[in-house]
Amino acid sequence: MGIEMNQFENFTASSLYCGKCRAAMPVRERLLLVLPDKELYDYLCTGCASSVGSREVTAGEKMMAQAMEVPHSRRGRRAPISLHS
Ligand SMILES: [Zn+2]
Numbered sequence: 001m002g003i004e005m006n007q008f009e010n011f012t013a014s015s016l017y018c019g020k021c022r023a024a025m026p027v028r029e030r031l032l033l034v035l036p037d038k039e040l041y042d043y044l045c046t047g048c049a050s051s052v053g054s055r056e057v058t059a060g061e062k063m064m065a066q067a068m069e070v071p072h073s074r075r076g077r078r079a080p081i082s083l084h085s
Pocket residue numbers: 018019020021022025045046047048049050
């Protein structure tokens with residue numbers, strides 16, 4: 001089960017095949033459900049707004065994603081951040 005989960009988590013396409021549109025369509029990520037250890041996201045076709053897939057993000061994966069995003073958000077921020085250290 002663990003291996004299957006990891007394979008599923010690699011499923012981060014920004015466009016998915018939509019059966020209604022009969023084409024690979026750009027998708028919109030929507031937060032579907034928040035659980036204590038993971039979050040479920042729903043992927044909606046931007047063409048017909050039908051659900052074309054879903055993804056679950058574990059707490060550990062989310063922390064890694066946030067850690068990777070930090071350098072990008074800090075780069076454009078000039079205001080000094082004061083930390084209580
Ligand atoms: Zn569609």
